[in-house]
Amino acid sequence: MTEPVLEPWAEDIACLRLPMPAFGGVNAFILGQPGNQTIIDTGMPGAETAAIWHAALRNGSAGGVEAVFCTHAHIDHAGQVGLLARETGAPLLMSVGEYEDLSLVNGMTFEERQRIATIFQDKGGFPLEGRGHPTDYSVLAPLHGQVQHVNDGDTITLGGRDWEVMLGGGHSRAPVCLLSRDLKILLAGDQLLMGSGPQVPVQAERPGDDMLGAYFSFLDRLDTLPDDFVVFPGHGDPIHNFKQQVARIRNGHRQRLDRLLDKMDGAMTRAELASLVFTDPSSRLKARLPYLTTALTNYLITQSQILACDDAGILKYWRNDDAPTRHR
Numbered sequence: 142m143t144e145p146v147l148e149p150w151a152e153d154i155a156c157l158r159l160p161m162p163a164f165g166g167v168n169a170f171i172l173g174q175p176g177n178q179t180i181i182d183t184g185m186p187g188a189e190t191a192a193i194w195h196a197a198l199r200n201g202s203a204g205g206v207e208a209v210f211c212t213h214a215h216i217d218h219a220g221q222v223g224l225l226a227r228e229t230g231a232p233l234l235m236s237v238g239e240y241e242d243l244s245l246v247n248g249m250t251f252e253e254r255q256r257i258a259t260i261f262q263d264k265g266g267f268p269l270e271g272r273g274h275p276t277d278y279s280v281l282a283p284l285h286g287q288v289q290h291v292n293d294g295d296t297i298t299l300g301g302r303d304w305e306v307m308l309g310g311g312h313s314r315a316p317v318c319l320l321s322r323d324l325k326i327l328l329a330g331d332q333l334l335m336g337s338g339p340q341v342p343v344q345a346e347r348p349g350d351d352m353l354g355a356y357f358s359f360l361d362r363l364d365t366l367p368d369d370f371v372v373f374p375g376h377g378d379p380i381h382n383f384k385q386q387v388a389r390i391r392n393g394h395r396q397r398l399d400r401l402l403d404k405m406d407g408a409m410t411r412a413e414l415a416s417l418v419f420t421d422p423s424s425r426l427k428a429r430l431p432y433l434t435t436a437l438t439n440y441l442i443t444q445s446q447i448l449a450c451d452d453a454g455i456l457k458y459w460r461n462d463d464a465p466t467r468h469r
């Protein structure tokens with residue numbers, strides 16, 4: 142039996158690192174004192190993580206749970222929301238957008254998601270080889286129980302302390318960050334991570350979304366926070382000097398956009414553009430390229446820098462300033 146190990150990260154904030162081999166773990170947080178606590182994020186579905194939560198509830202590490210908060214709908218954060226809501230009787234708190242997305246994919250079979258992903262990748266001109274599989278959210282328990290929505294700008298009391306709700310975007314549709322000006326802490330979910338930052342993917346179910354535009358807006362908003370805030374991310378350790386990381390991530394996206402525009406030559410598919418921008422990707426990243434590349438092309442279309450046209454079922458893109466000479 143795995144006993145939960147709580148790491149105190151700040152006054153009345155403990156981090157519970159949950160198993161997720163692909164990313165070296167996913168962070169859940171427990172806010173407040175036993176008897177008056179909120180759980181933030183829940184880990185992957187499956188028996189291993191469920192056993193940790195059962196142990197935490199049994200040994201009092203998580204007790205008197207008043208709310209189960211889920212920052213965003215991704216499986217590594219929402220994997221145990223059903224179990225925790227059921228075991229604690231507490232309401233599930235999410236943004237409207239994330240709850241809608243979670244309900245949507247939770248209600249779809251793996252085959253339905255696969256079919257939509259196939260259409261999306263076919264349109265991008267991606268070869269069959271190297272394609273990944275969509276995540277199967279039907280493995281989650283049905284999402285019934287009490288749900289409360291939180292909105293941007295709300296102030297809510299969690300674990301005996303007031304938190305401001307800040308809705309992000311880009312990594313998912315309407316993820317929630319929680320801000321304590323007293324503690325100078327931002328619970329960021331996956332909206333800010335170390336390394337190259339969170340993935341900014343377009344979802345196959347919403348192929349037209351400008352996720353990168355949403356993410357840039359979020360990064361601009363982070364820049365308006367005081368410099369001395371500490372970010373508690375959904376993966377990894379606390380992030381100090383977070384504005385350096387904001388700048389690094391923004392630069393990374395800008396460089397990929399510049400490279401795409403610079404190397405784009407005539408009408409090209411998303412698969413061709415992906416190979417210009419993401420050189421030598423790992424097999425895991427390769428499976429994500431259809432989604433990450435579409436975030437770039439959707440952004441550039443929104444910015445009127447490129448155009449797209451359907452060519453026998455495959456979308457082709459070209460630079461806006463290139464169109465008159467080559468394609469008219």
Ligand SMILES: [Zn+2]
Pocket residue numbers: 213215312331
């Ligand atoms: Zn995520």
